[in-house]
Amino acid sequence: MPGRPVTIGATVAPAAPGSGIPTGSVTFDPGDGTPPVTAPLTAGSASITHTYAGTSGSPYTITAVYSGDADFTPSTGTDTQTVGRAATTTAVVSAPDPSSIGQSVTLTATVASVSPGAGTPTGTVTFSFGDGTPTVTAPLSGGVATIAHTYTTKTGSPFPITATYNGDTNFSASSGTDTQTVNKTATTTSAVSSPNPSLVSDPVTVSATVSPVAPGTGTPTGTVTLAITDRTPQVVTLVNGTASATFSPLPKGTLTVTANYNGDVNYATSSASIIQTVTPGQA
Known part of the structure; x- marks a missing residue:
């Protein structure tokens, strides 16, 4: 060899x-x-x-x-x-691991010859991500191939990663495996109410916006529970990351407005609260 x-x-x-x-x-x-x-x-x-x-x-x-x-x-x-092709080993690692939805993950494959063979393998490595997306082939440089991949769901986590070295004239094919854990992406919830302050006779609209925390990306789905002191909470479905509900009438005083995002398969719960000031209306 x-x-x-x-x-x-x-x-x-x-x-x-x-x-x-x-x-x-x-x-x-x-x-x-x-x-x-x-x-x-x-x-x-x-x-x-x-x-x-x-x-x-x-x-x-x-x-x-x-x-x-x-x-x-x-x-x-x-x-x-007769000189045959040298055997190889392929090792693959991913970083960061674990990662969040929408976070870029770097996969690195290292291909080495097996003793007594020597030299540096050339050619390509084909990466499989385990999430149903198409495989990607990257060239070796100095025996190392690297690509970036973004997972868009945690369903199926931990995902099986496979790196397959395709061999060259002097080195035979080999493969290595690893796993990538994808966790729910953290979120932040913000709430606003309008008008604020308001009169007891005013309908008050409470709106909540749910966003992923970097390096996570995407748009959270699911529901938000909106509530105001002494009023029945309303569970509202997010549309493009936003939900709103109207409350009327409201008691006078300083009221607490809460917005609790209930999470979904890919995004974690979060909440927010603000103060709503209600003054008496005209008799």
Whole structure:
């Protein structure tokens, strides 16, 4: 496999009826375009260590050329070396984890060769987010691929994340998994009443607006419970993040107005309160 040292050896022997032990050197050509290497014969044998950088051209033709000496003529031998793709591992992590609805999450995949293989894998990694959205493929740079993804719901959390390395000429495919937890997004609720102050005879409209807290995004849904002191609360459905209700008549005095957002699948509850001042109307 690429990056794994290979020992190439040659044995030189006299052809019958000759005898003795050849001396001199052997020149090895690994067959991958790298320069030949010459090694001395010791007791009729010579060897070198060579590392193939890739699989393109495998199986490689190895040639060993004995240069001859004063008593023995030159000779040549050949063999082949098959270099397969190196195995890999893929690890994937997400951050931040946990995250909120609408918050950007960074997914990072790291692909490495498995020993005794060596080198840096190239190619692409395909990310699956586990939320039903389409997969996304990103290029490796220095063995690392990174993308950003935004989860729009917490239904299904924790989501299974998969990063699949697609392999290249020298490195085989592999995959890694992780999970991403998506929590409800925090919200803020604001309330206003109009008119304020008012007369006891005035209809007073209470409006509530519910918004996600950054880095969360989106529009909360569900209902808001609107209430004024000594009056029956009204549960109103949010429309584009806003709900309103009218209360009439109201008792005179300083009244408390409350707006309680009841939350939904993706957004957490929140509340707000203000003061409504009511003065007597004309007799």
